Amino acid sequence: MRYLMTTKAGGEAPDERLYEEMGKFVAELTASGVLLATGGLAPAHLKVASVGGEITVTDGPFAEAKEAVAGFALVEVRSEEEVIELAKRFRRIVGDGEGVIQQVF
Amino acid sequence: MGTVGADVGRTLDAVWKLEAARVVGALTRMVGDVGLAEELAQDTLVAALRQWPRDGVPDNPGAWLTTVAKRRAVDHLRRAKRTTALSAADEDQPHEPDAGADSADDVLRLVFLACHPVLPTAQRVALTLKLVCGLTTEEIARAFLVDTRTIADRVTSAKRALAERPPRAAGQLGSVREVIYLVFNEGYSATSGDDLLRPGLCHEALRLGRVLAELVPDDAEVHGLVALMELQASRSAARTGPDGEPVRLHEQDRGRWDPLHIRRGFTALLRARGSGPPGPYVLQAAIAACHAGARSAEDTDWAQIVSLYDALAHLVPTPVVRLNRAVAVGMAHGPEAGLALVDALADDLRDYHLLPSTRGDLLMRLGRAREAGREFERAAALTDNAAERAFLRRRADEAVTPVGRPLVDAATEFLARQDIDRATSRSYGQTLGRLRKAVGDRTPITALTEHDVLAMFTATWVQASAKTWNRHRAAMRSFCSWAGLPDLAATVDRRKEVKRSAPSVDVDRVWELVDVPVRERLLWTMLRESGAQVRAVLDLDVEQLDLAGRRAIGRSRVRWREDTARLLPVVLDGRTAGPVFLADRRPGPGRPPREGDLCPVTGRGRLSYERAEYLFKRATKAIDPTGAGFTLRLLRG
Numbered sequence: 001m002r003y004l005m006t007t008k009a010g011g012e013a014p015d016e017r018l019y020e021e022m023g024k025f026v027a028e029l030t031a032s033g034v035l036l037a038t039g040g041l042a043p044a045h046l047k048v049a050s051v052g053g054e055i056t057v058t059d060g061p062f063a064e065a066k067e068a069v070a071g072f073a074l075v076e077v078r079s080e081e082e083v084i085e086l087a088k089r090f091r092r093i094v095g096d097g098e099g100v101i102q103q104v105f
Numbered sequence: 106m107g108t109v110g111a112d113v114g115r116t117l118d119a120v121w122k123l124e125a126a127r128v129v130g131a132l133t134r135m136v137g138d139v140g141l142a143e144e145l146a147q148d149t150l151v152a153a154l155r156q157w158p159r160d161g162v163p164d165n166p167g168a169w170l171t172t173v174a175k176r177r178a179v180d181h182l183r184r185a186k187r188t189t190a191l192s193a194a195d196e197d198q199p200h201e202p203d204a205g206a207d208s209a210d211d212v213l214r215l216v217f218l219a220c221h222p223v224l225p226t227a228q229r230v231a232l233t234l235k236l237v238c239g240l241t242t243e244e245i246a247r248a249f250l251v252d253t254r255t256i257a258d259r260v261t262s263a264k265r266a267l268a269e270r271p272p273r274a275a276g277q278l279g280s281v282r283e284v285i286y287l288v289f290n291e292g293y294s295a296t297s298g299d300d301l302l303r304p305g306l307c308h309e310a311l312r313l314g315r316v317l318a319e320l321v322p323d324d325a326e327v328h329g330l331v332a333l334m335e336l337q338a339s340r341s342a343a344r345t346g347p348d349g350e351p352v353r354l355h356e357q358d359r360g361r362w363d364p365l366h367i368r369r370g371f372t373a374l375l376r377a378r379g380s381g382p383p384g385p386y387v388l389q390a391a392i393a394a395c396h397a398g399a400r401s402a403e404d405t406d407w408a409q410i411v412s413l414y415d416a417l418a419h420l421v422p423t424p425v426v427r428l429n430r431a432v433a434v435g436m437a438h439g440p441e442a443g444l445a446l447v448d449a450l451a452d453d454l455r456d457y458h459l460l461p462s463t464r465g466d467l468l469m470r471l472g473r474a475r476e477a478g479r480e481f482e483r484a485a486a487l488t489d490n491a492a493e494r495a496f497l498r499r500r501a502d503e504a505v506t507p508v509g510r511p512l513v514d515a516a517t518e519f520l521a522r523q524d525i526d527r528a529t530s531r532s533y534g535q536t537l538g539r540l541r542k543a544v545g546d547r548t549p550i551t552a553l554t555e556h557d558v559l560a561m562f563t564a565t566w567v568q569a570s571a572k573t574w575n576r577h578r579a580a581m582r583s584f585c586s587w588a589g590l591p592d593l594a595a596t597v598d599r600r601k602e603v604k605r606s607a608p609s610v611d612v613d614r615v616w617e618l619v620d621v622p623v624r625e626r627l628l629w630t631m632l633r634e635s636g637a638q639v640r641a642v643l644d645l646d647v648e649q650l651d652l653a654g655r656r657a658i659g660r661s662r663v664r665w666r667e668d669t670a671r672l673l674p675v676v677l678d679g680r681t682a683g684p685v686f687l688a689d690r691r692p693g694p695g696r697p698p699r700e701g702d703l704c705p706v707t708g709r710g711r712l713s714y715e716r717a718e719y720l721f722k723r724a725t726k727a728i729d730p731t732g733a734g735f736t737l738r739l740l741r742g
Contacts, residue, residue, distance in 0.1 A: 031316060031320075032123070032315070033312035033315030036369070074365075078305070079115070081112075081116050081119035082119040082123065084119075085166070085167075089167075092165065
């Protein structure tokens with residue numbers, strides 16, 4: 001089963017230690033064959049909307065920094081419990097904040 | 106919103122699967138015996154099951170399991186030392202190893218141990234899934250569709266064998282790859298059971314392969330194995346239909362191939378490059394990559410695939426590899442060439458269901474449907490997988506009575522028959538091509554109706570010559586009879602073909618003549634519309650006429666159209682018996698006619714050929730350039 005884990009911005013500003021720990025975590029997940037893809041998301045974004053068949057592309061509007069999705073990880077796991085455990089491990093590293101887990105099908 | 110993941114048992118299971126390889130690997134290093142390590146691991150799990158529901162799941166459950174397991178190992182070593190009374194020196198006690206660089210080595214050692222060549226393959230598989238992947242005995246049994254006892258026995262025997270005869274540290278990478286690919290294949294092309302795909306096993310194998318690729322990054326074949334599995338896994342969603350039936354590679358919807366897996370497969374294949382001649386896994390991955398890279402089935406580079414199979418068959422000259430090569434040759438150089446290679450394998454692969462099913466495919470392409478049907482039937486009897494068996498049965502049925510199949514398949518097969526020559530095949534191809542355009546390629550041939558066919562003929566060839574019309578009609582009828590369908594061209598009338606174009610007589614000017622008696626006009630019109638012989642028309646009796654059906658019933662097959670239908674009642678004038686065409690007067694007493702040639706009402710005789718011909722000649726003298734007048738026969742077209 002595949003899950004997309006996204007995390008919102010916020011929490012403490014990352015320091016050396018956090019970078020190092022995250023690097024280790026990502027390497028470990030890659031090595032164990034769990035992590036399929038991961039990346040950070042820039043705060044700037046374009047909005048593409050269709051209203052009454054007319055498609056418009058606009059800058060923003062930017063949500064509050066805390067609400068913006070800041071990163072994602074696509075993982076392949078055996079069970080929901082497994083992805084929850086991964087999310088907990090991630091949280092223990094990055095500290096307070098929130099994220100979302102969704103199954104990909 | 107509820108708090109999810111509160112089920113302690115399932116959380117423990119998930120965490121254990123993440124940690125199993127590292128924990129058991131470390132324990133094995135510490136106590137020097139994989140069997141004992143596994144027992145200690147089980148004790149740890151039991152302790153967790155007792156403690157976690159009571160105290161709650163620890164903050165870092167992975168670390169908890171590792172620590173507790175290692176503590177148990179230390180306790181065990183202490184006890185063992187006391188019993189053997191060797192030494193009680195505390196500094197000999199193994200120190201807490203941190204989960205750093207050692208951990209990878211622990212896992213690699215464990216993998217080599219579990220896949221050790223001294224063990225039979227089935228035991229290697231069971232032990233690997235249990236110790237490295239952390240699967241329970243029940244899970245392994247379920248995945249392989251055997252009972253739990255069997256798996257438990259395999260694990261126990263393997264542990265005993267490894268304890269009695271501790272293998273040297275260096276295991277064989279080849280054996281590890283083999284176990285991983287075996288697990289993958291059991292999941293990917295399940296040989297028994299009801300489902301064609303057991304994704305759990307594929308997933309375990311993929312993860313194991315990815316782990317191994319990180320542990321031994323210099324081994325090209327491990328990357329080849331990962332590439333092969335990734336590329337095959339990319340097709341998982343597309344290779345079974347809605348009812349679980351297999352979908353063949355060339356029929357798969359390539360849009361459903363998983364691009365993420367494909368990309369990972371290509372990446373792994375790139376990592377395998379540049380270290381000597383490619384091994385079997387790299388070659389197989391390269392073949393899979395040929396398929397993955399083809400935009401459509403038609404774009405497949407079969408020549409390249411054949412050359413890769415040549416290299417593979419050189420390294421691994423097994424009958425199965427040669428069979429796959431035969432398939433590729435069949436695609437690259439035609440079914441005949443493929444069939445010759447397959448036939449050479451008949452003795453080696455006597456009980457392998459893919460041999461007859463491959464033969465069936467090739468025979469179908471050669472138009473030998475009946476033989477193909479027998480091969481599919483044989484293949485169905487040889488497979489243990491229910492989905493595959495059902496699929497092969499269906500193909501067998503279709504081969505013998507090709508119904509219900511998409512029009513495009515049936516048409517292709519029909520045209521590929523060897524018993525029709527090239528020109529005929531091309532001509533039939535035009536007919537069926539039109540039909541495919543008219544009703545759609547995927548229409549099952551059983552859904553075709555007479556109406557479809559008639560509509561197509563009227564829309565497409567109504568302006569064409571009678572000869573063209575009849576050619577398409579014949580093609581249609583031939584297709585129907587081959588496919589076991591009723592004659593769908595039954596409502597498409599055969600048209601009268603103009604046999605002679607020279608001398609060019611403009612007999613049609615006859616219709617411009619005025620003052621033609623109605624009897625003559627009927628005769629001429631009927632000859633023109635029916636194309637029947639003059640004598641047959643003159644021989645018609647009133648009783649034979651089916652006025653509504655516009656045809657004559659009886660010996661002579663005469664059909665007509667609206668002009669005849671309009672004139673007939675005028676000429677009949679209420680008569681219900683006797684000849685349709687009557688002479689102008691009663692016969693003289695010297696020449697008594699046959700009874701049937703006499704009109705019971707008027708007593709007049711049947712119009713004779715000679716008389717009718719004479720009248721026609723006389724009427725057409727003026728429009729015949731030769732001045733002799735036309736013969737009735739010309740009217741027939």
